[in-house]
Amino acid sequence: MNEHAFACPYCGELISMLLDLSAGGQAYIEDCEVCCRPIQISFGVEDAELAWFQADSQAT
Numbered sequence: 001m002n003e004h005a006f007a008c009p010y011c012g013e014l015i016s017m018l019l020d021l022s023a024g025g026q027a028y029i030e031d032c033e034v035c036c037r038p039i040q041i042s043f044g045v046e047d048a049e050l051a052w053f054q055a056d057s058q059a060t
Contacts, residue, residue: 001018001019001020001021002018002019002021002050003016003017003018003019004016004017004018004019004043004050004053005017006053006055007055008032008034008035008037008039008055009039009055009056009057010032010035010037010039010057011032011034011035011037013032013033013034013035015032015033015034015055017030017041019043019050019053021045021048021049021050022048024045025042025043025044025045025051026041026042026043027040027041027042028041028042029041029058037057037058038058039055039056039057039058040054040055040056040057040058041053041054041055042054042056
């Protein structure tokens with residue numbers, strides 16, 4: 001597991017989450033712990049390390 005912090009694309013609050021890098025890259029929706037709006041989380045893994053991370057507002 002890898003802890004990663006980022007700002008919510010809606011409210012700007014700093015959010016910290018654990019990423020499971022053993023499964024490779026992933027994409028999923030996670031609600032902000034502060035404003036409860038849906039965040040599109042996606043990340044890539046190379047050589048068992050976090051290669052890139054993106055947190056975007058969910059398109060409606």
